[in-house]
Each structure stands twice: as structure tokens, then as C-alpha cells.
Amino acid sequence: MVLRAEHVYLGYGNKSVVEDFNLNVGKGEIVSIIGPNGSGKTTILKSLARYLKPQQGKVYLEGQDIFQLNTRYVARRIAVLPQVKSAAGDLKVKDLIEYGRYPHLKFGRRMNEEDQRIVDWALERTGLSGLRNRPLVTLSGGERQRAWIAMALAQQPEIMLLDEPTAFLDISYQLEVLELVKELNETLGLTIVMVLHDLNHAARYSHRIVAVKDGEVRSAGEPQKVLTGDLLKTIFRIEADMLEDKTNACPHIIPQRVIG
Amino acid sequence: MQRSGNGGNGQNESKRRLTILFVLLAACVLSFIISVGKGSLDISMGQALKAIVLETDTLNHQVIWNVRLPRTLTAGMVGICLSLSGAILQGVLRNPLAAPNIIGVSAGAGFMAYLVLILFPDWYYLVPGGAFLGALLATLAIYLLAWRQGAHPMRLVLAGVAISSLLGAGINALMIFYPDRVAGITSFMVGGLAGRTWPHFNLLWPYATLGIITAFLFPQRLNILMLGDEIATGLGLHVERTRLLFIAIASLLAASAVSVAGLLGFVGLIVPHTARLLIGSDYRYLFPATAVLGAATVVSCDTVARLLFDPVEIPVGIIMAVLGGPFFLYLLREKGVH
Numbered sequence: 001m002v003l004r005a006e007h008v009y010l011g012y013g014n015k016s017v018v019e020d021f022n023l024n025v026g027k028g029e030i031v032s033i034i035g036p037n038g039s040g041k042t043t044i045l046k047s048l049a050r051y052l053k054p055q056q057g058k059v060y061l062e063g064q065d066i067f068q069l070n071t072r073y074v075a076r077r078i079a080v081l082p083q084v085k086s087a088a089g090d091l092k093v094k095d096l097i098e099y100g101r102y103p104h105l106k107f108g109r110r111m112n113e114e115d116q117r118i119v120d121w122a123l124e125r126t127g128l129s130g131l132r133n134r135p136l137v138t139l140s141g142g143e144r145q146r147a148w149i150a151m152a153l154a155q156q157p158e159i160m161l162l163d164e165p166t167a168f169l170d171i172s173y174q175l176e177v178l179e180l181v182k183e184l185n186e187t188l189g190l191t192i193v194m195v196l197h198d199l200n201h202a203a204r205y206s207h208r209i210v211a212v213k214d215g216e217v218r219s220a221g222e223p224q225k226v227l228t229g230d231l232l233k234t235i236f237r238i239e240a241d242m243l244e245d246k247t248n249a250c251p252h253i254i255p256q257r258v259i260g
Numbered sequence: 261m262q263r264s265g266n267g268g269n270g271q272n273e274s275k276r277r278l279t280i281l282f283v284l285l286a287a288c289v290l291s292f293i294i295s296v297g298k299g300s301l302d303i304s305m306g307q308a309l310k311a312i313v314l315e316t317d318t319l320n321h322q323v324i325w326n327v328r329l330p331r332t333l334t335a336g337m338v339g340i341c342l343s344l345s346g347a348i349l350q351g352v353l354r355n356p357l358a359a360p361n362i363i364g365v366s367a368g369a370g371f372m373a374y375l376v377l378i379l380f381p382d383w384y385y386l387v388p389g390g391a392f393l394g395a396l397l398a399t400l401a402i403y404l405l406a407w408r409q410g411a412h413p414m415r416l417v418l419a420g421v422a423i424s425s426l427l428g429a430g431i432n433a434l435m436i437f438y439p440d441r442v443a444g445i446t447s448f449m450v451g452g453l454a455g456r457t458w459p460h461f462n463l464l465w466p467y468a469t470l471g472i473i474t475a476f477l478f479p480q481r482l483n484i485l486m487l488g489d490e491i492a493t494g495l496g497l498h499v500e501r502t503r504l505l506f507i508a509i510a511s512l513l514a515a516s517a518v519s520v521a522g523l524l525g526f527v528g529l530i531v532p533h534t535a536r537l538l539i540g541s542d543y544r545y546l547f548p549a550t551a552v553l554g555a556a557t558v559v560s561c562d563t564v565a566r567l568l569f570d571p572v573e574i575p576v577g578i579i580m581a582v583l584g585g586p587f588f589l590y591l592l593r594e595k596g597v598h
Contacts, residue, residue: 079494084490092273102495102496155495
């Protein structure tokens with residue numbers, strides 16, 4: 001297990017958000033966390049990213065407590081893309097991606113040729129080579145999200161944590177970003193843990209799904225196993241038709257109505 | 261600064277930035293030379309150099325060495341300290357309106373200066389030390405109040421506003437209770453450099469040096485902090501530690517400047533912002549640009565303050581606001597910043 005959460009309790013101040021969360025992520029897996037608003041998905045991802053310290057329990061990276069490890073070392077293994085990110089108005093795409101090399105540079109740091117080569121590679125992998133000198137704010141939503149992913153790639157991580165990578169994107173960009181994630185997983189063996197809102201995206205792009213509600217895991221496993229009519233009723237309060245997407249060999253959900 | 265199109269290639273970009281840095285540096289040197297040469301006694305550049313380096317017993321030497329040079333250097337240091345402080349805070353708080361007064365420096369220093377001048381007027385010489393201490397204590401209070409599983413920028417700003425208005429109330433109370441003793445303090449509140457000499461310079465340069473070293477060593481950390489706490493953590497930056505370090509340095513810088521020159525608050529807001537409009541927000545360039553522009557601004561404004569109604573001197577704070585405000589507005593319109 002490359003990433004493991006054991007009996008993790010999370011909260012802000014006295015407010016408890018997640019209780020007794022357990023997760024095992026294997027190398028090369030794509031794991032999606034789904035759940036309704038306020039269920040604790042993002043909070044869980046923050047603790048896996050060592051941004052939020054558990055009140056109890058531990059998060060392990062390859063068997064070692066992630067909060068005990070050198071944070072730069074962790075940054076060379078895990079890349080994180082939260083929902084909240086900010087960038088100065090004149091920040092160029094290539095400058096952003098160069099920040100991805102930060103955990104690899106020693107003190108008195110300057111980028112050498114190898115770093116530059118990796119930045120170029122990240123640009124190329126995300127199809128942004130032509131946009132390298134453009135300010136980030138002038139890009140379309142999809143291009144911008146790809147630029148952040150390129151920054152994460154430049155970290156040369158083994159694990160990538162993505163919090164709703166498709167948020168605020170239109171349908172073609174959503175697909176584009178998820179296809180990129182899938183491709184990176186298949187070609188680089190990158191382990192992915194992501195929070196997704198769209199259940200059909202989760203069904204199609206995940207090896208495993210973890211469904212949470214009220215800070216508890218209600219179901220976990222392969223998409224076919226987790227995404228059932230019963231689960232949608234209890235977790236999302238919806239009745240849905242369950243179909244099968246034959247092209248992609250995954251369940252497909254058509255929500256019909258909200259249960260009172 | 262927002263630019264459309266593909267903005268040229270990277271080499272042109274860094275060439276452009278280096279050119280701007282060079283121009284700013286030239287402006288700084290020029291303002292320095294004019295400041296040393298001009299005054300009640302006009303001294304040409306050649307004479308001035310000769311008076312500094314070669315002569316020891318002429319009038320020129322006396323005027324330059326004992327009066328103008330230390331004052332000009334002090335003005336430059338004040339400019340560097342305040343504007344670097346502002347540049348750091350604008351990044352750490354991710355707020356373009358951040359300035360040293362946000363972390364309580366002005367209110368803390370002002371309150372202590374009032375306290376000393378009004379309650380213990382015989383100990384007036386404690387004002388610089390008191391102001392320095394007051395500024396640092398106010399920052400500390402704000403930081404502690406903002407702390408809740410970390411010092412979030414927005415909570416820092418809000419705590420800063422709260423503490424500043426509390427100290428402002430203290431200042432007003434002192435003024436109401438002792439209306440007869442207010443006269444002496446106006447110059448501290450406005451900020452000025454009249455009569456500043458070597459001891460003031462010696463008080464300042466260690467902090468200015470600290471600021472410059474910080475700016476030289478850690479620009480990339482501030483760049484990364486600007487991306488947001490979560491991204492910065494993900495990139496392997498100790499966010500809280502870094503933020504505390506930067507706030508402490510910003511506070512030291514501003515406190516040292518304020519204790520020498522009074523509340524020249526304006527510099528810390530407008531100089532870094534102007535530098536940002538000129539050179540962009542990459543701190544590797546922004547720090548040097550801010551430091552040089554800060555020195556140039558305060559030195560030249562102080563020269564104007566001395567010369568305009570010679571022999572009567574205007575506090576440099578007033579000159580700075582009168583010249584800086586409109587210039588800044590012009591830049592904002594020209595560069596079309598959102």
C-alpha cells in the first residue's frame with residue numbers, strides 16, 4: 001500500500017467532520033472519493049495531502065507517518081491540486097510549472113538543464129508547449145487546469161491528489177482533464193486519489209470508489225459494486241436508473257428524482 | 261499587470277526586467293547625488309565627491325559629511341525598509357492593499373510615541389525605542405489573535421484592523437485628556453527626516469541589511485506562498501513557519517523605519533505596488549525593484565521637502581502623499597490593472 005489512512009479523525013477546532021476514516025491506496029490505482037456536499041471528501045483529501053493534521057489516527061506514505069516525514073521529501077512523492085489556488089495576474093504558464101521543481105532544488109536553488117528538461121516534458125505531456133509564455137489568467141478554464149496539472153507533474157510525483165479537478169469546467173474540458181489523468185495513470189503508473197462530484201465520471205475513470213457521508217465511509221470498492229440503487233438512495237437521496245455503459249464497461253447513472 | 265497576446269519569449273522578458281531594474285537603479289543613484297548636492301548651499305557633483313573623499317576641513321565637507329550624507333543615507337534606508345516591508349506583506353497576506361500598518365506597525369508605534377511624549381515628556385528620547393517596541397508588540401498581538409490552527413491571511417488582516425483601531429482609540433483618548441501636550445507629536449505622526457544624522461542611520465542599517473538579505477535569499481518562497489496555502493504545502497513549503505518568518509521581518513523593517521522617521525505609512529503601500537506594475541509580481545525581480553524604488557522615492561521626496569520652501573522645511577510625509585498619490589493613480593489607469 002503506497003498511501004494509507006488508519007483510524008483518522010478530522011475536524012476544525014471542536015467541530016468533528018470525519019470519524020474513523022480508513023483507506024488503502026495501492027500503487028497505480030485510481031481511487032475516487034464521492035459523497036454529497038459537506039460529507040467530508042475535501043477534508044479527507046486535505047489530510048492525505050498533510051495539509052490538515054488528524055486529531056487522531058495516522059496517514060502513512062509507504063508505511064511512514066506522513067507528518068513525521070520531511071515535507072520536501074513528501075512533495076517529491078505526492079503532488080496536490082486543491083480547489084483553492086491563486087496566481088498573480090502576470091504569472092506565466094512556464095513559471096508556474098517551474099514551481100513544481102521547487103521540492104527538488106537544493107538551497108541556493110537554480111534550475112539546471114535537467115529541471116528545464118522536466119518542465120518541458122510536463123508542458124508537452126499536458127499539451128501546453130505552445131502556451132508556455134502566456135499568463136495563466138489568459139488561458140481557458142481547461143487549459144488553466146492542465147497548467148496546474150503540469151506543475152504537479154513537474155514534481156515527478158508517484159501520487160497525485162486532485163480535489164474536483166473538473167469543477168467549473170464545461171463538458172469537453174471535463175472530459176479532457178479526466179482523459180489526461182487516465183493517460184498519466186496508464187503511461188506513468190501514477191497513483192491517483194481524487195474527489196469527484198460527477199458519479200458517472202467516477203464510475204468511468206476509477207478503479208475503486210470510496211463513498212462517504214457524514215464523515216463516514218459507507219461503501220468502498222469497484223464502481224460496479226459501490227454504485228447501486230440502494231447506495232444512491234441512502235447517500236445522495238436520489239432514485240436513479242442504473243444502466244451499463246458498454247463502451248467503457250462501467251455503470252451509468254441516470255438520476256430520476258430526489259427522495260423527500 | 262495584465263498583458264494580452266503571447267507576451268514574447270522568455271529571454272526578452274528577463275531582458276526587459278533587467279532594463280527596468282537598471283533604470284530604477286540609475287534613478288536611485290541620481291536622486292542620491294542631487295540630494296547630497298542641493299540645499300541652502302549648492303554643491304556640484306564633482307565638488308561633492310571631492311568633499312566626501314579628499315577634503316576634511318572645508319565647509320563643503322562639513323555640510324556634506326555631517327548633514328546631507330547621513331540624512332540622505334537615512335532617507336534611503338527608510339525607503340528600503342518600508343517598501344520591502346510592504347512588498348513582503350502584500351505577498352504573505354495575498355492582499356494588494358497590505359502595508360506595514362496592517363500588521364499594527366503604525367498604530368503600535370504611534371501609540372507608544374504618544375504615550376511617551378504625552379505622559380513622560382521629559383523622556384522624549386525614548387520615542388524611537390518605544391515606537392520600535394510598540395510596533396513589534398502590536399504585530400505580535402495581531403499574530404497571536406489571528407492564530408487558530410494556523411494564521412490565515414484573512415484573519416491576520418481582520419485582527420490587524422481590530423488592534424489598530426483599539427490602539428487608535430488609545431491615541432485619541434490621550435489626545436483628549438492632554439490637549440495641551442499634543443503639539444510636539446504632529447511631526448512624528450506625519451513623518452519627517454529633518455535633523456536625522458549618523459546615529460539614526462546606524463539604528464537603521466542593520467535592519468535594512470536584514471531585509472535585503474531576506475529578499476535576496478527567499479524570493480521563491482514568497483512566490484510559492486502566493487499560490488495559496490494548500491499548494492505551497494503540497495510543494496514542500498512549511499507554510500506557517502515561512503509566514504511567521506516573513507511577518508517578523510516585515511515588522512522589524514517597518515518598526516525600525518518608523519522609529520527613525522515617524523509614520524511614513526504611504527511608502528510601504530505605494531512603492532511595492534508601483535514596482536509590481538513596472539516589473540511584475542515575480543519576487544525575484546520585485547524585491548530588488550522595490551528596494552531601489554523605495555530608496556529613490558524617499559530620497560527624492562526628502563530633497564523636494566527640503567528645497568521647496570527653503571529655508572522652511574515641509575515634512576517629507578506630506579510631499580510623498582502629494583506626489584505619490586497622483587502618480588500612483590496615473591499608473592493604475594495607464595496599466596489598466598484590475
